[in-house]
Amino acid sequence: MVKKILVCILIILLTMNLTACGESKVSRYESEFLVLFNTVTKIVAYTESKEEFTKHSEFIYNNLETYHELYDIYNDYEGVNNLKTINDHAGLEPVKVDKKIIDLLLFAKNEYKKTDGKVNIAFGSVLRIWHEYRTAGTDDPENAKLPPMEELEKAKLHTDIEKVIIDEAQSTVFLEDPDMALDVGAIGKGFAVEQVAQMAIEQGFTSGLISVGGNIRAIGNKGQDKESWNVGIQNPDKDSEEPILKIMNLTDKSLVTSGDYERYYTVDGVNYHHIIDPKTLLPSEYFTAVTIICKDSGEADALSTAVFNMPLDEGIALIDSLPDTEALWILNNGEIKYSAHFEELIKP
Ligand code: ADP
Ligand code: MG
Helix, strand or coil: CCCCCCCCCCEECCCCCCCCCCCCCCEEEEEEECCHHHCCEEEEEEECCHHHHHHHHHHHHHHHHHHHHHCCCCCCECCECCHHHHHHCCCCCCEECCHHHHHHHHHHHHHHHHCCCCCCCCCHHHHHHHHHHHHHHHHCHHHCCCCCHHHHHHHHCCCCHHHEEEECCCCEEEECCCCCCCCCCCCHHHHHHHHHHHHHHHCCCCCEEEEECCEEEEECCCCCCCCCEEEEEECCCCCCCCCEEEEEEECCCEEEEEECCCCEEEECCEEEECCECCCCCCECCCEEEEEEEECCHHHHHHHHHHHHCCCHHHHHHHHHHCCCCEEEEEECCCCEEECCCHHHHECC
16 A cells, blocks of 8 residues: 655754753754644744743644644534535535635635646645545555546536635635535645744744644744754655755745655556646646745745646746745756755755
8 A cells, every 4th residue: 555655854953952052041842743634743942941842832733733623625523614614515505614714715816826726726626536546546556547537627617716705704605616626735734834833923932843744834043043944855766865955944934845756646657646737637747846935834835836737937937026935846857946046045
């Protein structure tokens, strides 16, 4: 059985766990959780006491959990109207939802416009089919099959994001087309991480790293020494002697990678991954991986998927038009391309 392979983000930290810069001393603490967003959540910070770390870590976990339930498209939670509830009521009636859902959907609509539709949260009907075939093919590799193009094309007729009707005053969402569905796999994690990071900062968490399945948000710097956080970009080539391609300096920035080696299944010896090109309805073939660095983790997540779905020149033009946004592309032949100022963030 081909297991879901998680983005293994390597967080390189100084082994020194005491930073002496005069009076107070801080130690490095780290916590890890396995439940949220079907992936690994990691929190790292240098704090003066374990209690202080635990307080922040619990705050972050609890709030991420709220987002996890609200943005779930597969499971119901008692007393919660989530994205699954909206999908279940497609074509039937508007669903009253938490503002956290309204905010995500408004953000996602904007990302759709910005990326010329390369990341579409209303793509659920098509993604559902791929998900079904991938799950079946993973459980029973011998009989793994590709979804028939005819079925995908029929589903594509039900992916119009304009039919996601958001009523902010009533706090409701209505999917006008009964056969459409939301899938926020490309945006939800990053958006949730950003919101929770902001909340944590307000609570005094001014220095730390939050990583949810490789959606990394660096808050401030490492603390007293004023050094940036260091985050590694994984080499997609697992047989390489160089497991980390670049180590990045991050201060108040997010780093998110979309890659074809994260989640896939195999049909007749060919791997089919989980990021679907809206044009071809097939797994996008432009790159092996795309990494985005910008401040907002929701933006980084949305862009990582969108840029993965567009040719290199289009992606470079888009990234270089956005302020404080950088990208790294790994081409299928292993070659690396950078946006205008990406290299300035690489740790020398
Ligand atoms: P990951 O979730 O593995 O970190 P991404 O952020 O690139 O990677 O999101 C991939 C997920 O986004 C898929 O599993 C699927 O749910 C969804 N998705 C795939 N293709 C598209 C697309 N063209 N538009 C919107 N969402 C997509
Ligand atoms: Mg993404």
